[in-house]
Amino acid sequence: MHRLRALSLLAFTGALSLAVEGAVTNTCTAAAIPYPELFGADIISLSASTVTNLSASLIQADSHFPLNITGLNFCNVTVQYTHPGQNDSINVQLWLPLEGWNGRFMGTGGGAYATETGFQSLPYAVSMGYSAVATDGGHASGVYYDPSSWALVSPGNVNWALLQDFAAIALDDAATIGKAVTTAYYGSPPEYSYWNGCSTGGRQGLMMAQRYPSQYDGILAAAPAIQWTSGIVAEYWPQLVMNQIGVYPPQCEFEAIREAATAACDELDGVADGIIAAPGLCAFDPRAVVGQAFTCPGSGTNETISSEAATIALAAWSGPRTTDGRFLWHGLNRDASFAGLANTSCSSPGNCTGQPFPLSSSWITYFVQKDPTFDVMQMSYRQYDSIFRQSNNQYASIIGTSDPDLTDFREAGGKMINWHGLADEIILPNGTYDYYQRVLDLDPNAADYYRFFPAPGVAHCAGGAGYFPDNVLQSLVDWVENDIVPETLSGTTLPDTNGTVRRAPLCPYPLVAAYNGGDINVASSFECQTSF
Ligand SMILES: *[C@@H]1O[C@H](CO)[C@@H](O)[C@H](O)[C@H]1NC(C)=O
Ligand SMILES: *[C@@H]1O[C@H](CO)[C@@H](O)[C@H](O)[C@H]1NC(C)=O
Ligand SMILES: *[C@@H]1O[C@H](CO)[C@@H](O)[C@H](O)[C@H]1NC(C)=O
Ligand SMILES: *[C@@H]1O[C@H](CO)[C@@H](O)[C@H](O)[C@H]1NC(C)=O
């Protein structure tokens, strides 16, 4: 059905004969670009228009720094389609460089509940000469934390089609549509296809490797929200502990604890650089600093660290446990900000409330409880245990993104790089270690096609005091196209208060960047070894 429709439209637009002759159309009009064929879908519309001299300021696109991109010229193609019977309507946006196409195609990822970050990721890809695609997954574009517009068809009833689209299906579709439109526009298919995403975009990259293993030759998946059904519920844990204790410390108190922990564990990796590169060796106990003074900005008075704040910090670092003490999930590393998962806000000193990370609380409310009126603040420990189990029981096969069997990806010849900031305040980095170790347990040679690089001191996707992997996309391209194995990534810090930028290699797990002596600001003072 969909095929007939596509063919008749091709004939109508006259583009079929061009495609058959293999001529380069390079015409940025809807009439010149045939409807892509997509099994299981009906294309509703296709529009195309030329965009010239576009500028964009990107806060997060494979860079520690904001990137300012100017002078982009591209063909902007939007394809709208539905999966008949599912009542969804998905918009796929493609940007095709008008000049200097590098022969490559890129799928770009989303963040939180947004299937795409379109305007954050597309300009970066196009500026490097890629044709690039982003999909809204059938949801309102750019809505990161509030799934209320699409999660439920009615209270109690999940919108399974849109959840599946977000989790996986729309990502596969976008790759197929994106490659077809790229091929039609340039008259030849992309030579290589890449995925680039962080957070939800990182999860999506792993979903592509696990479920659609031949769509992308190279996958860059940073700080991946994999093992979603555990990890997202685990993100609520520090709030649960605060609710149970009934104390909500101000962020300046948590910051004092974080600074004490960082000072205590900084040198366990051999270098005093304000970064905990060996979090597994850090056993700092916050009860040691109970009673220590700290000052909050703007308040001239000194406070002292409370035992409740120490208890909450320890819980946030340990991660969730069942009421009978069994492990549920990992915690934060000790140099990560508490403002992500143990966030609080204070209307006056001493009068603070918990501010749950909204992705986590809305996952529990809308998907596990399926009840917009569910009050997460009233949750007991026992109820939380149950919600943790139910999240996995009901959703692991849809969005868990935790299958360690990458045989099909390996067989397809794919290459994948993960990196994860160890000071990530949102997605617990030990989840990524855990996943990678499970991949290695199944395939001890997985490093031949899949490498994981922990990035000490880097916060969620970017930021923080640590070593961001600059040029990581180029490392992936070199691996895919020239067989240059990424033995290390090049890590770079943001400038410190004196403007000094420090560099160190990022090493593939299980190796770590051990200090050899010399200037701690230069990469050659470090070497990848099995221990610090
Ligand atoms: C392109 O946009 C910049 C501003 O971003 C402007 O200064 C420049 O004149 C524009 N160039 C052309 C050719 O329109
Ligand atoms: C990009 O622009 C912002 C302000 O718009 C500026 O703060 C930032 O430093 C610029 N980044 C670069 C790499 O020039
Ligand atoms: C691309 O086209 C779509 C659909 O017409 C439009 O909504 C979007 O704003 C366009 N993007 C740019 C950057 O012009
Ligand atoms: C299809 O979705 C639209 C909104 O996207 C909604 O108004 C309509 O009720 C849905 N139809 C069915 C049969 O579910």
Ligand SMILES: *[C@@H]1O[C@H](CO)[C@@H](O)[C@H](O)[C@H]1NC(C)=O
């Ligand atoms: C992460 O895993 C390491 C190694 O198993 C362990 O030593 C460490 O305590 C874990 N950290 C967190 C925050 O869960």
Ligand SMILES: *[C@@H]1O[C@H](CO)[C@@H](O)[C@H](O)[C@H]1NC(C)=O
């Ligand atoms: C707060 O404590 C610091 C160090 O503990 C001390 O230097 C400072 O004088 C104190 N300020 C006040 C207002 O008590």
Ligand SMILES: *[C@@H]1O[C@H](CO)[C@@H](O)[C@H](O)[C@H]1NC(C)=O
């Ligand atoms: C913490 O909560 C405040 C108040 O709701 C909010 O403005 C801020 O963005 C939150 N911080 C983070 C890191 O989410």
Ligand SMILES: *[C@@H]1O[C@H](CO)[C@@H](O)[C@H](O)[C@H]1NC(C)=O
């Ligand atoms: C705490 O703040 C809330 C508003 O956020 C206010 O209603 C309440 O009266 C305050 N309580 C005290 C004891 O100041």
Ligand SMILES: *[C@@H]1O[C@H](CO)[C@@H](O)[C@H](O)[C@H]1NC(C)=O
């Ligand atoms: C910046 O330079 C000053 C003076 O050399 C030094 O005391 C300070 O420790 C430096 N700060 C950092 C963050 O390196």
